[in-house]
Amino acid sequence: MPKVVVLPGDGVGPEVVSCALEVLAKVAPDLEYSEYAFGLAGTAHYGKPLGDEVLEAALAADAVFMGSVGGLPGSTDNVARELRPESGLLKLRKALGVYANLRPTKVYAGLEHLSPLKPEIAGGVDILILRELLGGAYFGQPRALESDQGYNTIRYTTPEVQ
Numbered sequence: 001m002p003k004v005v006v007l008p009g010d011g012v013g014p015e016v017v018s019c020a021l022e023v024l025a026k027v028a029p030d031l032e033y034s035e036y037a038f039g040l041a042g043t044a045h046y047g048k049p050l051g052d053e054v055l056e057a058a059l060a061a062d063a064v065f066m067g068s069v070g071g072l073p074g075s076t077d078n079v080a081r082e083l084r085p086e087s088g089l090l091k092l093r094k095a096l097g098v099y100a101n102l103r104p105t106k107v108y109a110g111l112e113h114l115s116p117l118k119p120e121i122a123g124g125v126d127i128l129i130l131r132e133l134l135g136g137a138y139f140g141q142p143r144a145l146e147s148d149q150g151y152n153t154i155r156y157t158t159p160e161v162q
Contacts, residue, residue: 004031005061007038007054010085013067020065034061038092039069039085040076049088055095064096093133099160101131135160 006021008014024031036054037045045051049069058064069085070076076084092098107115107125115122140153 001030001032002062003060004033004063004065005054005058006033006035007058007064007066008035008041009038009067009069010040010071011068013039013069017065017067024065038066039088040071042088043083043085048083049085050091055092058092059095064092066092090138094139097134099132099134101133103129103131105129132160 006017008017021033034057036042036051036057038054039049042049042051042054046054069089071085081087105125105127107122109123112119112122115125117125135156136154137152140155143152144150
């Protein structure tokens, strides 16, 4: 039985994940789920956004299903970087080697008027945005923040670009 680690996350994450799991239960009833706190919920539960047991479970699972993480804009401005939800997210991405995020965007005929774009522009839109998650500014080295300067190397390997 395939094992799925479920990380509902924060904000609307738990609500969206709950609804998605209802659908998954209908289309893939043979999945086994284990749920863990992650993000701000992880910090409340484990003292950090990505608890050690959560990372171990994610690495051992066949899949990880995750909701959004984080709070309202500015809500973590005064929180130590290692306790911010995005620190847990980056650590999870790196550990799993999750290189890309695929973001399809399609406007179906008859729904153009629901887009924030003018209907004549939105009509026929069918694109796939590939968002890179592990290279460049996320984990590029060298990087430093010094008293009078900072730098962050944006470096990619050939396989990352391919």
